[in-house]
Amino acid sequence: MVKWFKLLKFIIKTRISPGMLAILLIIIIYAIFTGIGMSSSGIKINTKVPQYYAVIYATFFLVFSSFSGGLAILKSDRDYLFLLPINKRQLIVTLFIAQIIILGSSIIAFLGFYLPFLGLNAWEAVTSFALFILFVTSLSTYVGDLPTGRKAIISAFLGAWGISPLLSFPYSPTAIFFGYPLSGIFILVPSTAVTMIFSNKKIANIGIEYFKTVNKGSSVGFKGNISFAGHKGIKALYYFNINYLTIAGRSGGIGYNVRYFSGRVKITKILLAISIVSAVYAFITIKYLSTNANLVSLLTSIFVVSFIYSFMQTSIANERPWLAFTSIDPGSFLIHLSISKAISSIIILLPLVISDAIIGLVVSRAGPSPISQVTLLIAMPSILIISNYVATRYSLIPQIREEGVLPGQMRIKQFFFAIPMYIIFAVIGISAFSFFGGLVSSGILCLIAVIMLTNKRIWRKAAYSMIDHGYV
Amino acid sequence: MKTSEDAVSLSDVVKLYGNFVALKGISFRIPDGGKYALLGPNGAGKSTTLKLIAGLLKPDKGIVRVYGYDPANDLETKKIIGYLPEDATPYRNLSVRENLEYIAALRGIENAADRALEIMDALKLRDYERAKVAKLSRGNIQKLALALAIIHRPRLLLLDEPLNYLDIPTQEEVISMLSKIGNSMLVSTHIMAVAGRLTDNIIMISRGTLIWQGTFAKLKGMSSEGEPIEKVVARLMTDGQVV
Ligand SMILES: Nc1ncnc2c1ncn2[C@@H]1O[C@H](COP(=O)(O)OP(=O)(O)O)[C@@H](O)[C@H]1O
Numbered sequence: 001m002v003k004w005f006k007l008l009k010f011i012i013k014t015r016i017s018p019g020m021l022a023i024l025l026i027i028i029i030y031a032i033f034t035g036i037g038m039s040s041s042g043i044k045i046n047t048k049v050p051q052y053y054a055v056i057y058a059t060f061f062l063v064f065s066s067f068s069g070g071l072a073i074l075k076s077d078r079d080y081l082f083l084l085p086i087n088k089r090q091l092i093v094t095l096f097i098a099q100i101i102i103l104g105s106s107i108i109a110f111l112g113f114y115l116p117f118l119g120l121n122a123w124e125a126v127t128s129f130a131l132f133i134l135f136v137t138s139l140s141t142y143v144g145d146l147p148t149g150r151k152a153i154i155s156a157f158l159g160a161w162g163i164s165p166l167l168s169f170p171y172s173p174t175a176i177f178f179g180y181p182l183s184g185i186f187i188l189v190p191s192t193a194v195t196m197i198f199s200n201k202k203i204a205n206i207g208i209e210y211f212k213t214v215n216k217g218s219s220v221g222f223k224g225n226i227s228f229a230g231h232k233g234i235k236a237l238y239y240f241n242i243n244y245l246t247i248a249g250r251s252g253g254i255g256y257n258v259r260y261f262s263g264r265v266k267i268t269k270i271l272l273a274i275s276i277v278s279a280v281y282a283f284i285t286i287k288y289l290s291t292n293a294n295l296v297s298l299l300t301s302i303f304v305v306s307f308i309y310s311f312m313q314t315s316i317a318n319e320r321p322w323l324a325f326t327s328i329d330p331g332s333f334l335i336h337l338s339i340s341k342a343i344s345s346i347i348i349l350l351p352l353v354i355s356d357a358i359i360g361l362v363v364s365r366a367g368p369s370p371i372s373q374v375t376l377l378i379a380m381p382s383i384l385i386i387s388n389y390v391a392t393r394y395s396l397i398p399q400i401r402e403e404g405v406l407p408g409q410m411r412i413k414q415f416f417f418a419i420p421m422y423i424i425f426a427v428i429g430i431s432a433f434s435f436f437g438g439l440v441s442s443g444i445l446c447l448i449a450v451i452m453l454t455n456k457r458i459w460r461k462a463a464y465s466m467i468d469h470g471y472v
Numbered sequence: 473m474k475t476s477e478d479a480v481s482l483s484d485v486v487k488l489y490g491n492f493v494a495l496k497g498i499s500f501r502i503p504d505g506g507k508y509a510l511l512g513p514n515g516a517g518k519s520t521t522l523k524l525i526a527g528l529l530k531p532d533k534g535i536v537r538v539y540g541y542d543p544a545n546d547l548e549t550k551k552i553i554g555y556l557p558e559d560a561t562p563y564r565n566l567s568v569r570e571n572l573e574y575i576a577a578l579r580g581i582e583n584a585a586d587r588a589l590e591i592m593d594a595l596k597l598r599d600y601e602r603a604k605v606a607k608l609s610r611g612n613i614q615k616l617a618l619a620l621a622i623i624h625r626p627r628l629l630l631l632d633e634p635l636n637y638l639d640i641p642t643q644e645e646v647i648s649m650l651s652k653i654g655n656s657m658l659v660s661t662h663i664m665a666v667a668g669r670l671t672d673n674i675i676m677i678s679r680g681t682l683i684w685q686g687t688f689a690k691l692k693g694m695s696s697e698g699e700p701i702e703k704v705v706a707r708l709m710t711d712g713q714v715v
């Protein structure tokens with residue numbers, strides 16, 4: 001048992017830096033104590049804003065941990081841990097428990113902040129958080145291993161289910177955060193039981209293959225061939241980065257396909273998919289949700305934007321400074337890479353904004369309208385440029401070099417990676433209430449982005465910083 | 473002696489990572505056409521030195537010059553230098569051929585597609601031209617990386633542990649190809665035999681300082697009867713004599 005605790009401690013230590021652990025603990029303690037303080041003093045909170053946030057974050061955890069889920073395997077695991085004479089089954093189970101602890105403490109840290117505002121009693125709080133953590137961990141362990149298409153469908157469903165309490169649907173795993181503790185727990189118990197059974201089955205069936213990288217089934221070559229004929233210099237960069245979106249993330253958790261994937265998708269394909277989703281969204285909103293159109297458009301925007309942001313921003317992990325920065329000026333390279341991402345984001349967001357406009361015109365009422373989400377076309381590209389600078393300058397995203405393994409520990413600064421996303425959530429929120437306010441706030445972002453772009457020196461600094469932090 | 477004629481010159485170069493001093497004031501020069509090995513144990517600062525010369529890092533103190541240019545600021549050096557890092561990985565979301573065409577295009581090379589074909593033939597990569605980099609063997613990835621480093625026919629080649637991951641026949645192929653290229657070369661390695669095959673001059677560093685410099689022949693001469701050359705190197709390194 002002592003040996004086992006040592007193993008667990010080792011696994012957790014390799015996954016999370018001491019600073020990050022400290023921050024998590026501080027937030028957890030804060031949540032517990034303010035929670036106790038508030039419930040004993042009987043203060044009542046009259047705003048629902050924290051609950052909105054809690055539901056959105058919880059949904060976020062649901063969607064992302066299942067879409068890019070699976071058991072975390074690090075490069076050091078493969079180089080060291082898996083070579084130790086430890087019973088493999090025991091190792092897997094320990095990895096799973098470590099994942100529950102790490103994912104669980106991040107969930108508590110993110111959502112625990114809102115705990116005092118959720119109006120739960122102690123019993124409800126403990127039960128619902130414990131169930132939610134188990135649900136998310138086991139779900140991600142199971143779903144993370146499925147083929148991408150099925151994973152996307154499940155994630156989309158989880159996304160809709162996750163935010164449904166905001167539209168007064170109480171039978172959702174996130175309902176516990178929106179004043180429906182009983183129906184939330186009622187739904188979490190069977191859901192968690194099912195996902196635990198599935199993930200345990202998966203864990204039990206893992207053979208020795210788990211400890212090797214086996215690339216099964218995926219094709220050896222790309223479908224199309226990109227020809228750079230006629231695109232010289234920076235033009236080649238734009239041609240590649242606008243026509244193709246590089247996506248990076250975790251895919252495949254346990255079993256054969258443990259890998260940190262990076263792939264490319266043609267932008268026309270993404271555009272088609274987003275157009276279909278946007279059309280469905282417009283149809284459903286106009287037909288069934290017209291009284292709540294503004295809220296629905298706000299939530300949809302947040303959802304779409306968080307997906308686009310995560311995928312587009314992590315693509316920096318695929319850059320290769322030893323090739324790019326030795327071919328052209330590193331500052332110019334990063335500037336044009338950022339602009340190309342900004343352009344792609346405008347292209348991808350167009351269908352959503354058009355749907356919002358149609359909804360706004362059809363469901364025209366007095367007051368704010370979904371049309372004002374058009375500000376996204378200014379805010380999103382701007383924030384991508386700003387965050388691209390921040391992420392490279394402060395090395396927030398580790399480089400992905402090898403297939404199959406995570407680059408390293410969770411660190412405090414990876415928290416900051418999410419900040420620009422909250423800024424854009426804020427713009428979406430402001431726009432939903434005041435078009436003028438949305439215009440001004442996105443205008444400010446645009447101004448900052450433009451000022452950054454005109455200053456090549458800061459991008460050069462960012463380039464050197466990337467190398468200093470271990471990018472090759 | 474005009475420094476601008478040297479392929480590489482470092483004077484009193486210091487490089488820090490945070491508070492850690494990786495290079496503690498290194499000076500050496502490589503004349504045009506010189507083939508030099510940068511020898512030293514792991515952690516000596518070899519890779520850092522090459523990154524500085526490649527212009528990927530800036531020195532905290534001292535001067536780095538490549539044919540008289542500052543590699544961190546003069547764009548002219550992008551055409552002159554070919555750099556192969558340690559454990560090089562090309563773009564994983566591109567195929568072998570696309571990697572070559574993309575970098576050739578980015579560099580503004582006229583007939584990028586032809587150049588890609590030519591270099592794939594030279595390194596026997598044609599069979600894999602459409603393969604995803606992520607699916608290649610480590611040896612073929614290394615060959616592709618080398619191809620990418622020399623696609624613009626650089627005057628100065630900086631190679632960091634270039635023969636890692638290659639099997640013996642492939643090592644021979646690469647050695648014969650590299651020795652045909654008549655340009656200046658700095659090859660970092662911790663393996664003596666590699667240094668002997670590719671270069672004739674040696675720069676030896678340990679813990680961020682230069683400890684010995686001379687020809688390969690001279691190093692051989694310093695070994696007593698039957699003593700392997702590795703031992704001489706080890707002796708020099710532990711003595712830490714600055715020459
Ligand atoms: N990006 C980095 N950040 C912090 N320390 C580094 C970094 N790169 C190298 N070092 C440290 O600098 C020293 C020299 O490293 P390096 O130049 O890679 O040596 P070599 O190539 O001779 O093995 C080592 O102690 C290494 O740990």
Ligand SMILES: [Mg+2]
Pocket residue numbers: 515518519520558632
């Ligand atoms: Mg090295």
